[in-house]
Structures are given as C-alpha cells and as structure tokens.
Amino acid sequence: MKPTTARQSDQPLSTAEIIAVGTELLTPFRSDTNSLFLTAGLNELGIVVRRKSIVGDRVDDLAAAVQSALGRVELLVICGGLGPTEDDLTRETVARVLDRPLSENPAIVARLQARFARRGWTMPANNRRQARVPAGAVALDNPRGTAPGLWMEHLGRVIVLLPGPPRELEPMFTGLVQGRLAAQATSRRLYRRVLRVAGRGESHVEERAQPVYERWRRAEPGVETTVLASPGLVELHLSTRADSEPAAAAVLDGATGELAETLGDDLFSTDGRSLPEVVGALLARERLRVAVGESCTGGLVMARLVDVPGSSGYVEAGIVAYSNAVKRAVLGVPPGVLEAHGAVSEAVALAMADGARRVGGADLGVGVTGVAGPGGGTDAKPVGTVCIAVAGPGTAEVATTVRLPGDRAMVRGQAARIALDLLRRALLRGCGGT
C-alpha cells in the first residue's frame, strides 16, 4: 500500500512522537491510553516513540507542540480533536502549521450524509467541518465514526491525524495506517515475546534469568529483555529486530527455550496467555471441572477464572463463604475443624476446597481463607495472612499459607493469583487423580 503523496526523504521512518489533544486529558479524571496501543503498533514496525505530549483544545498550544515535534522526529501521530464542534481544532491547526489550505471534500460530505441518513437523521451543519481536507492530504475512512483521519507528508516527515475514541482509532490505525507506515519503515521490524512467571519474586527470577538473557543480549542478532514485576507476577519481555517473522521466531525461540529450562514450572506462559487462560486450557485438556470456595478473596478467584471465554466448559461453581455459618452450611466445613484451627487455617482452606468440589459436583476444588484487612488481623494471623488449598479426588491435596503485603485490594489480588497458580501446579502434577 503506497502513499499517494511521496515523502521527500529516502530514510526509513524510525522515530515518532505522539500528541494527544483534548482539555479533558489535562484533568485528574482522564488519561491518554491510545498512546500505548499506538506504541505497540509502531514498535512492531521498528519505529521507536521518542516523546508523548498531551495538550488541551487550544490552537496555540497544539501548534507549538506540532511545530517542535516536526523538528525532532520523522513521524508524528496526533490523536483527537477531529470532531465536529468548535473545540475540535486539530485539522485546522495542523493545516496552518504546514501552511496548507483546507478545502471541503465532496466524497466525505456524501459519506457523512449517508451515515446520518442510515439512522434516519439529517447531517447537522457542524459535521461539514469534518469533510475539510488540507491540500495534499489523504483522508482515512473511519467506519465507526464521523471523523475521517488524515495522512500527510511534509518535508520528509509523515503526519497522521486520528480520532480520539479508541474504538475508532484502533481499527483505523491497524487497517489504514500501519500498512502505509510499513512501506516507509525499516524492513527490520521489532518482534516481541512475553514470558510470564508466577509464584516467584523479581529478584529470584532475575537471579536465574539474567545470565541467560545477558548472553542473548550480546548475541548477534541480539535479544533485549525488559523485566516488569507486579505483585505475584514477573514478566520478561523479549524483543529482537529481524527482517522477517521466521528469522525473529528462530532467535526468540532460542532465548525462550533456554529461559524456560532455567525457570522450570514457574514459567507459565510464553505465548501471551494469562494465568486464568493457562489454567483453563489445562482443565479443558484434562477434561476436569473445578469449583471454588473462597472467603477473603470475595469471589475474585472465580471472577478471574470466568473472565476467560469458554470457561463455562470447566468452571462448575463458586461459593463465597464469608461467615463461619456459611462455611459450615454451604461448604460443609466441619465445626470441629473451624474451632480447632480457626477460620484462617490450612485445614479450613482444605475443607473449603473439598466442600466446593462436592457441592459443585466438580473434579477439583480450590479453597481460600484469610485476612484481607484493614481489620481482622491478630498477632498470630496479621492482615495479609492467607491460606490456600487445592483438593482433588485422589491423594492430590495441597495447602499453603502466605503472608502478603499491601492493602486490602493488593492482598486479595495476590491471593487470587496464588490460588490460580497452585491449581495450575496441581494440574501439571496430574492431580486429577485419574
């Protein structure tokens, strides 16, 4: 897909800036999220984002931002401000900075009128503004909204204007912009792979993985690794530049294979799948169904499991049993166990897992009980203490106690992740018992 107006430079596009336009993005309530999507798409083409700016709906501010960005990078992507109202100034401001006259494009007017007519409406006069196109610009069709995008080339620079709503911007970028950029970008694209590790802290993972990825970094072609850690999850983002997908895959497969060996079962995903997706695939493969009995996580383990489309095939039931009465009545936790060990104990977690399994008529049960805080902690069982268990038909029972840092939401999030990981490890060991 060749652009219709030629860029006046033969250098491949390699650096970009993103400008998000909108006064609402300068309040405490809204942030720019388009730039993350756009950065991923640009990186795939080997284009690095050097700077991001957010400006309000003010001609002078936007003009200054556009002007200075064009002095720094080869590609400028501007999102937002293409609507029909007085506030929407991007089209006019960019035309002014590039000194290009605007004229109404009759094809766009006709398309807008047809769009309104399909809904039984007459096009408001305001929307005519959206059909104005700077001289030399290519209009980019927006099937999901009224604002067309624009592709412009100017003194060796490419300027792309896209509407702000993500559901309009995303398909336009993927369908209309990425191909045009690819034609002008380096043939050496950036390819990524994400490795996900559960149940280990960042330093543990670093200690094992660093010698491997350091070696791959110095190899030719090299593999760059970025480590991103959040509570209970460590991600290794590998990237390499290559001329083709197979060439990249060969390199990334090599690095991934060595990291998989050194990380063992802690590594749960090398193909982008989340922990609930991996657990779900294991359950589906083993034709096992699971039920969850949870207390402090309040349904979060269940919610994560059923986030996955198709989970009704392997998720049977979830019971949130806050009080001891419900633990007894619904999950059948023996009163003696509650009295002897207390509600937050491995014995109760196991009884809850087993109760969920029986009540739900499932093959496997998961039980979680703990103190999420802010209240409820004791010296022996402070806030953050959580007991987690998996019960299966055979001898495959496992329980663990963890002490988690952070506030209520953090404790619950980590506990849910650990419960899913415990279930995953049980499934790897073949705990279906059959």
Place this chain on the structure above:
Amino acid sequence: MKPTTARQSDQPLSTAEIIAVGTELLTPFRSDTNSLFLTAGLNELGIVVRRKSIVGDRVDDLAAAVQSALGRVELLVICGGLGPTEDDLTRETVARVLDRPLSENPAIVARLQARFARRGWTMPANNRRQARVPAGAVALDNPRGTAPGLWMEHLGRVIVLLPGPPRELEPMFTGLVQGRLAAQATSRRLYRRVLRVAGRGESHVEERAQPVYERWRRAEPGVETTVLASPGLVELHLSTRADSEPAAAAVLDGATGELAETLGDDLFSTDGRSLPEVVGALLARERLRVAVGESCTGGLVMARLVDVPGSSGYVEAGIVAYSNAVKRAVLGVPPGVLEAHGAVSEAVALAMADGARRVGGADLGVGVTGVAGPGGGTDAKPVGTVCIAVAGPGTAEVATTVRLPGDRAMVRGQAARIALDLLRRALLRGCGGT
C-alpha cells in the same frame, strides 16, 4: 511555609506543566499515572495544567522539554529520573538548563547512609549522586525512598523535581510541595463535587441536568460541570472557584441540591462514595444482610460488594452457579422453572436470588443470570441479555431483563452495576420487609 529562595515574580502561580521522565514510559507497557494525582492536587490550588509531556532517559530530550516548558508556564513539575543509576538524569539536566552548579549536600549523604545502615547495609557509591543539589535549590525529604526531591525558583518560575514511584511522590507532594505552592498560588482555589447517577444513560441525565447546571454556570460565582459517562454510570463533576471552603460549599450545595431534586433516586452519591459503598451503607443502616447468586457475572457482583472494607458485616454469601445442575443443587432453583423459562429468565433470576438468600441465611438475595458471550446467544436471547432480581422476605421481589451492548467484560461489568443498583433501589423502598 515560605520557600527559602524567593521567586522573582509577584504574579500568583496559575499554570503548570508536568513532565514524566523514563524510557519505560515510552513503551506499550507503562503509562504515566502520577500526572492524574498531581493534576488533582494542583487544581485544588487553582493551578491549571496546560500540558503534559513524557520523555525518555535522554539528556537532550529532557533538556529541550524543560527549556520549552519554562517559556510557557509558571510551574514545572518533573517526575522521575532521580534514582542512583546512570539512567537517572533529571537532576543534572535541570541544573544544566538553569545553569546552576551541583554540589554534594552532606546532610543528605548522612541521611542516606543512616537509611542504609538501618537495614544493615553500606550505602553503594552510586547513591552519593542523589545527594547532589543545584545551587539555590531546596531539597525535599523523601521518607519512603532514597531520592530527595528538589524545589527551585528561576526567573519567576517554580520547578519541582519529584521521584517517579507513586508511593514516594504522593506523600512528598502532599506534605512538602502543596503548602509551598499554596503560598504562591491564588487564594481562589478550585473546589469540586462529584455526583454519580446509576441506571440512566448520558442523554437522559443531560436532558434533565443541563438546564440546571447551565443556570449555575452563568451564576456568580459560577459552577462548571463536566459530564463523564461510562456504561451504566454517569458522573457530573461540579467545580467552582472560591476564597474559602465554606464559600465553595455554599455554592456547590446549592447546585447539588437542585440537581438532586431533578435526578431523584437515580442520583446515588454526592460525596464521592461508590455504588458498592452506598449499597453497603444502606444495608448496614437497615441491619440487613445480603447473599448473591450469580451466573454470567461470575462473582463480579459479590466481588464489588466485598471490595468495601467492613463488608463482612452485611455480606453473607455469594454463589456462582454456572451450570443448571449447580443452580438446582446449591441454590435450589426448581427444575420445573428452569425447564419452563430457560436458564436466562426473570423467573430463574428470582429463584436464584431467593435460593442465595435461603442458603446464605441472609435477609436479601440478589440473582443474576444471562448471556455474557461471546458464545451462547440465541435469537430470542442474544449475547448481552441479562436477567436480574432481588428477593426479600416480604412481597419485596423485583426482577428486570436488560440487553447490554459490548463484549464479555463490558456485559458483565454493566450487569454487576445494574444488580447493585437494583438492590440499592429495593433498599430505598424499604424492601427489608420488616
């Protein structure tokens, strides 16, 4: 709290820019969130954010951003890049732009050494860099990390440097920066109030609220209103400038009172509380306990309820019953009802609500059953069809069927919100039955 180096301008601070520094913020994986927190704090002081920029760990890029920002606004807040490593360039770059020599501050060195000593460690040589202070700058103590912040004044501008981690930045901004800024900002601060409306679309709310808030906008002092809509929730953000909290409260109370009258029971919060918090407060006030039986929402209704600290006082149990077998066995939904009406029906939602109530030994029950997608839809009950019910002891039963747009996650999120709102409205009607 007076700054120790005087600013060379008597104009109150009124405009700001925020620069976030860090190459990781230019990847698809991380975004700047500090600026939302900072914007809220600056707005409170009547300071408007004119622009936000994100630059990588490159001296030239940061220097250019600082230089141009100082030409535009009176206050520049820079976050990140104050760490001990080679990548951390903010201190040195800002000192260079302002042409201020750096020198080591012995008090900071001593504080850093003591910090490491408390953990039984020796301070690494690298960390000495963090004690370097540009001439004329005031160091801002960081109790949660090694990077001190810096407050500088230069040619009528204020420049504040803060560390990137939110848990370090936030208390430093609130404790050390906001007071200094207040001394130089206008005495007319910005005061806000957030009104939350459930169960109505944006256009319905606008139609009723707009005549009221338009009148308040033109009043003196005026109230600005921003409408933010997400699926199932509309927020009206009111703001006014005033010299004091009581003066602002008088104006905001007036506007809020009129909006409350016109919006009626759809308005559920005028004091910042979320829907689960409001529902929880109603349950606590009526001394009623609730149990939830849910299918397509997969535990989300329960999870939202127990997100609230103290919810164990009024949340009894939650049962996620995916299969008809579990709906029958655990929730006691009569097989005849399932056969006659199908799993996605108001009759089944009511039976689930009633079953949850009985099984959990609670006063009120909530039932949710529907088709979240992507599979499972039929012509009569397409993806997005959800039946929701609330059951109480007396005659207080209510059920509704909605057809929700969007993907699986959106359908589930909206359904959970509608269920909570149905419960809220039942509580307002006094459906405890006692």
